[in-house]
Amino acid sequence: MTEIQWRDRFQPAMEEAREARRPLLLYFWTPE
Amino acid sequence: MGTVTYPNAQVADFVSEHFVAIKFNVKEPHPDFKEALGRGKVLWAPLLVFLDGRGSELRRYVGFLPPDEFLAELRLVLGLSEMTHANFEAALRWLEGAAELFPAASAAPEALFWAAAAGYRLKGLAEVVRRWDDLRARYPESTWARRVDVVPDEVRAKIAAEQPG
Numbered sequence: 001m002t003e004i005q006w007r008d009r010f011q012p013a014m015e016e017a018r019e020a021r022r023p024l025l026l027y028f029w030t031p032e
Numbered sequence: 033m034g035t036v037t038y039p040n041a042q043v044a045d046f047v048s049e050h051f052v053a054i055k056f057n058v059k060e061p062h063p064d065f066k067e068a069l070g071r072g073k074v075l076w077a078p079l080l081v082f083l084d085g086r087g088s089e090l091r092r093y094v095g096f097l098p099p100d101e102f103l104a105e106l107r108l109v110l111g112l113s114e115m116t117h118a119n120f121e122a123a124l125r126w127l128e129g130a131a132e133l134f135p136a137a138s139a140a141p142e143a144l145f146w147a148a149a150a151g152y153r154l155k156g157l158a159e160v161v162r163r164w165d166d167l168r169a170r171y172p173e174s175t176w177a178r179r180v181d182v183v184p185d186e187v188r189a190k191i192a193a194e195q196p197g
Contacts, residue, residue, distance in 0.1 A: 002044040007054040010064035017052040018085030023113045025047065026068050027055040028079040029034060 033078045033096060040099040046106055082109045084116055104130045104137035111146055120150040131170075141171035145179065158191045 006027075007013040017024040037043055047053055056062050058074050069081070070089065080097075082090040090112045097105060111126035127150065130143035148163035164180035171177050 002041065002048050004038055004044050004047050004053050007052065010054060010068040013052050013054045014083070014085070014087060017083070020052065021085060022050055022052050023090055023109055024083040024085070025051045025053040026081040026083065027033070027053065028058050028069070028074050028077050028081070029055060030058050030077045 033102075037097060037099050037102050043099050043102055046103060050106065050110060080105075082113075084113055088116070090116070100134050101137045101139065104134035104139040104143065107133070108139045108143045108146070111143065111150070115146065115150055115153075118153075120153045123147075123150040124154070135170075141167060141174035141176040144170070145176040148180065157187070158194065161188065161191060 007016070013024060016022075038047075054068070056065055056068060058065075058077055072081070072092070076094050078094070078096060080091075080093045082092070084090055091109050093105060107126045107130035111123045111130065114120070114123035114126060124147055127143040127147035130137070131140040131147070134140055144163065144167040148160045148167065151163050152160035161183050164183065167174075167180055168177040
């Protein structure tokens with residue numbers, strides 16, 4: 001089963017999104 | 033989101049295929065947090081922010097989304113993303129897909145609103161009015177129906193006069 005691969009750095013993720021022509025999903029969460 | 037929506041197989045496949053995803057625990061310091069958040073604040077979590085590849089914000093959503101609602105939301109974002117690139121045919125496919133596949137989702141009437149905007153760019157005034165009428169018929173109680181309840185009778189008469197046959 002596929003799992004979402006969460007990136008951990010913003011600029012590399014932006015670059016990847018730009019190259020792949022995909023939107024970037026930023027997920028801000030809390031443990032509660 | 034982390035226990036229900038993201039582990040959902042359809043969600044995981046769709047996000048993996050169409051998005052680049054990054055997450056931030058707002059309770060823990062992260063060197064990229066401020067840059068990623070931009071000028072906004074996290075008033076409540078979960079908060080989802082969608083950016084295009086140039087860093088322009090496409091959309092933000094606060095609160096939990098179950099899988100079907102999230103899948104509709106993701107299609108809406110992809111439609112908006114295509115619109116920012118002036119790919120209106122592709123935008124229509126995503127936006128209409130959101131409403132067709134998930135008609136009960138809260139994103140569905142908004143997707144039709146943006147589909148009408150894309151339709152306008154492709155086919156002009158008669159198309160946007162046709163799509164607005166459809167939106168109002170399908171989701172009469174939605175805020176999106178109220179936002180398009182603006183077509184004067186003289187515009188309708190002009191469109192009717194221009195129809196072939």
